[in-house]
Amino acid sequence: MLLKDIAYDRIKQKILNEEYTPGKFLSERTLIEDLDMSKTPIKNALIRLETEGFLTVSSKQGIFINELSVDKINDMYNLRIALETFNCKFLHNRITDYQLDELKQILDVTKEVTDNLDINSFATYDHEFHLAISNMAGNMEITEILINRQDHLRRITLKHLRKDPERVKIFYQDHLQIYEALKEHQTDSVRLMEAHLENSKSILFR
Numbered sequence: 001m002l003l004k005d006i007a008y009d010r011i012k013q014k015i016l017n018e019e020y021t022p023g024k025f026l027s028e029r030t031l032i033e034d035l036d037m038s039k040t041p042i043k044n045a046l047i048r049l050e051t052e053g054f055l056t057v058s059s060k061q062g063i064f065i066n067e068l069s070v071d072k073i074n075d076m077y078n079l080r081i082a083l084e085t086f087n088c089k090f091l092h093n094r095i096t097d098y099q100l101d102e103l104k105q106i107l108d109v110t111k112e113v114t115d116n117l118d119i120n121s122f123a124t125y126d127h128e129f130h131l132a133i134s135n136m137a138g139n140m141e142i143t144e145i146l147i148n149r150q151d152h153l154r155r156i157t158l159k160h161l162r163k164d165p166e167r168v169k170i171f172y173q174d175h176l177q178i179y180e181a182l183k184e185h186q187t188d189s190v191r192l193m194e195a196h197l198e199n200s201k202s203i204l205f206r
Contacts, residue, residue: 003041008048010035015054015065016155022067031063053152070205073156076149077201081194083145084130087137088182088189095182099136103179106132114172119161122168123154129175160204167203
C-alpha cells in the first residue's frame with residue numbers, strides 16, 4: 001500500500017473515532033507527528049479526505065474537521081429509507097436460502113459484539129447487514145450509493161452508539177426482525193426497515 005493510502009486510512013479512522021474532534025482545527029505538524037510521515041503523503045491524503053467531505057483545508061487556519069450537520073444526517077437517512085425500503089420490497093419474495101444463510105451468519109457475529117457492547121465492531125457488522133441486503137436485491141446503482149457513503153454512515157452510527165452503547169441491542173433486534181420477515185417472504189420487511197431507519201434517525205436527534 002502506498003504511503004498516501006496509509007495516511008488516508010489512518011486520518012480517516014481517527015476522524016471516525018473522533019480522536020480528531022469535529023468542529024476543531026488540526027495543524028499539519030500534528031498530523032506529521034501523529035502519523036510519523038512526511039508532508040507529501042499527508043497532503044495527498046488530505047486532498048482525498050476534503051473531496052469526500054471529512055475535512056476542510058485552510059491555508060491560514062489549518063485543517064478543519066467537518067461536523068455532521070443536522071441537515072446532512074437527516075438527508076442521508078431519508079435517502080437510506082427510500083433506497084433500502086425499495087431493496088426489501090424487491091427482495092422479500094425473491095430471497096434464496098443461500099442468501100438467508102449469509103444474513104444469518106452476519107447476525108450471529110453481530111449478536112456476539114452486541115453482547116459485548118463492542119460499538120466499533122457493531123458499526124462494521126451493522127453496515128455489512130444493510131449492504132448485504134442491497135447486494136441481494138441486485139440494484140447495483142443503489143449498492144454503489146450506499147458504498148460511496150459507507151464511511152459517513154459509519155460515522156453516524158458511531159455517533160449514535162457513543163451516546164449510549166446499549167442502543168446496539170435495539171438495533172440488533174431490528175435487524176433480527178427484518179431478517180425474520182425476509183425469511184417468511186413478508187412485505188412487512190419493508191415496514192420494518194423503514195421503522196428501523198426512522199427510529200435510528202429520531203434517536204440521534206434526541
